[in-house]
Amino acid sequence: MRDYTLADATRDAMKKFDIRASKKYGQNFLIDPGVLGKILEVSAIDKDSMVLEIGPGLGTMTKQLCERAGKVLAIEIDKDLIKALSINMSGYDNFKLINDDVLRLDLKSLLKENFGDIKARVVANLPYYITSPIIMKLLEEGLNLSSITIMVQKEVAQRIAAAPGGKDYGVLSLSVQYYAIPEIAAIVPAEAFMPMPGVDSAVVNLKIRQEAPVALEDEALFFRVIKAAFAQRRKTLLNALYGSGLNLEKSWIEELLKSCDIDAKRRGETLSMNEFAALSNKIWLFLK
Numbered sequence: 381m382r383d384y385t386l387a388d389a390t391r392d393a394m395k396k397f398d399i400r401a402s403k404k405y406g407q408n409f410l411i412d413p414g415v416l417g418k419i420l421e422v423s424a425i426d427k428d429s430m431v432l433e434i435g436p437g438l439g440t441m442t443k444q445l446c447e448r449a450g451k452v453l454a455i456e457i458d459k460d461l462i463k464a465l466s467i468n469m470s471g472y473d474n475f476k477l478i479n480d481d482v483l484r485l486d487l488k489s490l491l492k493e494n495f496g497d498i499k500a501r502v503v504a505n506l507p508y509y510i511t512s513p514i515i516m517k518l519l520e521e522g523l524n525l526s527s528i529t530i531m532v533q534k535e536v537a538q539r540i541a542a543a544p545g546g547k548d549y550g551v552l553s554l555s556v557q558y559y560a561i562p563e564i565a566a567i568v569p570a571e572a573f574m575p576m577p578g579v580d581s582a583v584v585n586l587k588i589r590q591e592a593p594v595a596l597e598d599e600a601l602f603f604r605v606i607k608a609a610f611a612q613r614r615k616t617l618l619n620a621l622y623g624s625g626l627n628l629e630k631s632w633i634e635e636l637l638k639s640c641d642i643d644a645k646r647r648g649e650t651l652s653m654n655e656f657a658a659l660s661n662k663i664w665l666f667l668k
C-alpha cells in the first residue's frame with residue numbers, strides 16, 4: 381500500500397470540513413514535505429523562538445512550527461478555516477489563533493502582548509495577491525523581528541534579491557534590502573501546492589538588519605528619490621528626477637548628480653543603494 385501523503389491529508393481535511401480553496405484569499409495549500417522541511421530549516425526555529433505565522437490555512441506548516449518553537453501566533457483572515465484550524469491544532473498549548481486581516485492589525489502591539497521583548501520570527505506561505513503590502517508592513521512598522529521566511533511568487537523573490545543593473549532591480553529590491561538581507565533559499569514548482577498556482581514560487585529568507593545599511597538625512601526623501609528614479613524606467617536619471625514632484629530645476633539636478641559623481645545619463649536601475657543615499661542626502665541639503 382502506498383504512503384499517506386500531505387496531499388491526501390489536505391484533500392481529506394478539505395472534504396471533512398467542507399472547505400473549497402478560496403481564490404479570493406489566495407489559498408494554495410502546501411503539499412510537498414520536502415519544501416515544508418526547507419522552510420523550517422531556513423527559518424532556524426528552535427524552542428526559544430517566538431513565531432508569527434501569516435495565513436496558516438489548514439495548519440499543515442503550523443503544526444510543524446508548534447513542534448519546534450516556543451510559541452506560535454497565527455493570523456488567518458478566512459473564517460471558514462477557523463473551525464478546521466482549531467480542531468487540527470487542539471493538541472498544542474503553545475498555539476494562538478487570531479481571525480483577522482493581517483493588513484489591518486497593529487502588529488507591534490500584538491507582538492509585544494504575546495512575545496514581550498523577544499524578537500519574533502515570521503514564517504509564512506504568503507497569499508500572492510497581497511505579497512508586497514504584507515512584506516512592506518512587516519518591514520516598515522518597526523516591528524521587533526529577527527527574520528522573515530516567506531514563500532512568494534518566483535518573480536517577486538527575484539525582484540526582492542536583485543542587484544543593480546538588471547531588469548528585476550527596482551523599488552521593491554531597494555525597499556526590502558534597506559531593512560533586511562535577502563536570500564533565495566529554494567525555487568518551488570507549482571506542483572508543491574493544492575490547488576496548483578499558475579506560477580512557480582520561491583522561499584525567501586530575510587535577515588532583519590538591526591542597523592540601517594546607509595546613513596540618511598531623511599528616510600522619506602530617500603524613498604521619494606528612489607520611486608522617482610524608477611517611475612519611468614527608460615528615462616535617464618536627469619529626466620526621471622525632473623518633473624517628478626521633487627520640484628527641482630534641470631540645471632540643479634545636473635549639479636546635484638555631478639556632486640555625487642553620478643552621470644546624469646545613467647538610468648535609475650544602475651544606481652546602488654549607497655548612490656541613492658548620497659544623492660538623497662545632497663538633495664536634502666540643497667532643499668534645506
Ligand code: SAM
Pocket residue numbers: 405406407408409410434435436437438439440441455456457458480481482483504505506507508510
Ligand atoms: N499556510 C498554508 C499552507 O502553506 O498550506 C496556507 C497558505 S495560502 C498560500 C495563504 C493563506 O493566507 C490562506 O490561508 C489565506 O486564507 C490566508 N490569507 C489571505 N489573505 C490574508 C490576510 N489578509 N490576512 C491573513 N491571512 C490571509
